Amino acid sequence: xxxxxxxxxxxxxxxxxxxxxxxxxxxxxxxxxxxxxxxxxxxxxxxxxxxxxxxxxxxxxxxxxxxxxxxxxxxxxxxxxxxxxxxxxxxxxxxxxxxxxxxxxxxxxxxxxxxxxxxxxxxxxxxxxxxxxxxxxxxxxxxxxxxxxxxxxxxxxxxxxxxxxxxxxxxxxxxxxxxxxxxxxxxxxxxxxxxxxxxxxxxxxxxxxxxxxxxxxxxxxxxxxxxxxxxxxxxxxxxxxxxxxxxxxxxxxxxxxxxxxxxxxxxxxxxxxxxxxxxxxxxxxxxxxxxxxxxxxxxxxxxxxxxxxxxxxxxxxxxxxxxxxxxxxxxxxxxxxxxxxxxxxxxxxxxxxx
Numbered sequence: 001x002x003x004x005x006x007x008x009x010x011x012x013x014x015x016x017x018x019x020x021x022x023x024x025x026x027x028x029x030x031x032x033x034x035x036x037x038x039x040x041x042x043x044x045x046x047x048x049x050x051x052x053x054x055x056x057x058x059x060x061x062x063x064x065x066x067x068x069x070x071x072x073x074x075x076x077x078x079x080x081x082x083x084x085x086x087x088x089x090x091x092x093x094x095x096x097x098x099x100x101x102x103x104x105x106x107x108x109x110x111x112x113x114x115x116x117x118x119x120x121x122x123x124x125x126x127x128x129x130x131x132x133x134x135x136x137x138x139x140x141x142x143x144x145x146x147x148x149x150x151x152x153x154x155x156x157x158x159x160x161x162x163x164x165x166x167x168x169x170x171x172x173x174x175x176x177x178x179x180x181x182x183x184x185x186x187x188x189x190x191x192x193x194x195x196x197x198x199x200x201x202x203x204x205x206x207x208x209x210x211x212x213x214x215x216x217x218x219x220x221x222x223x224x225x226x227x228x229x230x231x232x233x234x235x236x237x238x239x240x241x242x243x244x245x246x247x248x249x250x251x252x253x254x255x256x257x258x259x260x261x262x263x264x265x266x267x268x269x270x271x272x273x274x275x276x277x278x279x280x281x282x283x284x285x286x287x288x289x290x291x292x293x294x295x296x297x298x299x300x301x302x303x304x305x306x307x308x309x310x311x312x313x314x315x316x317x318x319x320x321x322x323x324x325x326x327x328x329x330x331x332x333x334x335x336x337x338x339x340x341x342x343x344x345x346x347x348x349x350x351x352x353x354x
Contacts, residue, residue, distance in 0.1 A: 012166055013078040014174075014349030016342070017060060017154065019049045020202040020226070020296070023338075024067045025345040026075055027324075029353050034181075035325045039345075040071035041338050046240065051204060051222070052083040054153045061160030068161065072329050079167035079348040080154045084206075084218050087146045087170050090114045091129065093138045103128075107143060115145050123151045123168075144170065167351050172215050174347030175199070175208055175294075181320040181346070183213055186290050193289040196279070197318065198272055199343065200297035202226045207275040209288065217279050223271050225297035228264045235260055265303055269310045276311070291315040298340035320346045 016023040026038040048059035092114070094103055107126055111119055122145045129140040155165045175197060186195060192212025199206040203224045209217040225247075233243040236252065246252050252260075272291070280286050291313050293304055298317050308315040319339050326332055335342075 010077060010166075011075060011352045012349065013073065013075045013163070014345040014347065014351070015064070015078045015080045015158070015163075016174075016345040016348065017049060017054065017080065017157070018044075018201055018341075019052065019204065019224075020044055021341075022060065022063045022067055023342055023345040024064070024071055024073070025342055025349045026071065026073050027346070027349040027352065033325070035327065036321060036330050036335065037327045038071040038073040038329050039335065039338070039342065040067040041341065042067040042070065043244075052086070053150075054157060057153060057157050057160065060157040064157065064161035064163065068163075076163055077166045078158055078163045079169055079351040080158065080165055081169040081171045081174050081344060081348055082146055082150045082154070083220070084170055084172040085220055086150045087144055088115055089142060089144045089170075091140050091142050093132050093135060094141050096131065096137050096139045103141065107141075111143070111145070114143060117145075117147065121147055121149075123148050167348070169348055169351060171206075171344055172208060172218055174344045174351075176210065176213065176215055177347035177350045178318075178320045178343045179210055179213055180350075181322075182292065182318060185322075186292075194285060194287075195290045195292060196276060196288040196313075197292045197294055197343075198275070198298075200224055200268070200293065200295040202229075202296065205271060205275070205295070207279065209279055209285075217282065219275060219278060221271065221275060223268075224295075225300075227267075228261070228297070228300075231260050231264060232256075261300070265300065265306055268297070268303065269307055272307055273311060288313060292318040294318045294340050294343040296341040299337065318343055 014025040021041050021043050024040045028035045028037050042063045044063050045059050048056040054060055103126060107124065111124055115122055124145045127142045129142050132138040132140050151168050154168065158165045186193060195210045197208045197210065201224045203222060203226050204220055205223050206218065206220045208215055229240060229243045229247055232238060232247055233240055238246065291307060293315065304315045304317050317340050320343060321335060321339055
């Protein structure tokens, strides 16, 4: 079982499996400079992945196979992620003198205190966070656990495509890793800043709030870009596939912007505002310094300006590739179009350099 925090890895493909597509990314690094070696985005059939749960393993494997051919990568080892909602995390204190093997044995004995599932049904991993601020001689240890089936189904899909899952990460941690590439452009003199990342997928929107580069809040809601696709389908009598292509490539009637796109964007702004209000209701914060948009829907033209105008908070589309060089296999125009949807894949690919 690959660990949730595996560190000893060679170069890995970052593979993000969402409800509508698989995203694949290969990075290299020399010094502090990253280079995009290969990437691909390949669509999934409707229903293959539902709310981040893989339903049709074969369909996901076939999409991965097509993505590998498109990316022209020779790598066979990968990092994938499970959704944060599928993972239980808890920070506990342990004796600082314990080695990794001793911690592992002790956690397996005590894990039933923290995990509400039978232990034979879960994959467990841990990472030492540092010395405890409250108790000298002890360390804070982050315990993470998820059902084995969530890990095994991803391993199975990759195996059918000829890949090996060397790392199974958590989406929130992959997002944190990508944020490292963005933070230098966002952090102000009065560090740390509070940044809201809205990952707007096809069926689900995830709000992650980071403070000083660490996730302090995350929440998922069922809303995403598929609603816009369905609106296009209904109004213009298209199939879902035709509507999805028209949404991405254009060519819709003149009333599309005013009658379909603009109402959808207004609804999306309301969803962003509502998600932030739920975060503020927790009591510790009443504002954020920046909003970053990620996910495929983030590329809707003008969405960032509309959110900034309505909410009064600096908003921009996340671009983790700014300043990176590209290999000859990578189309800059295509990467720019897909970049908001590649934040998780980028964070996973960065596991190669831990």
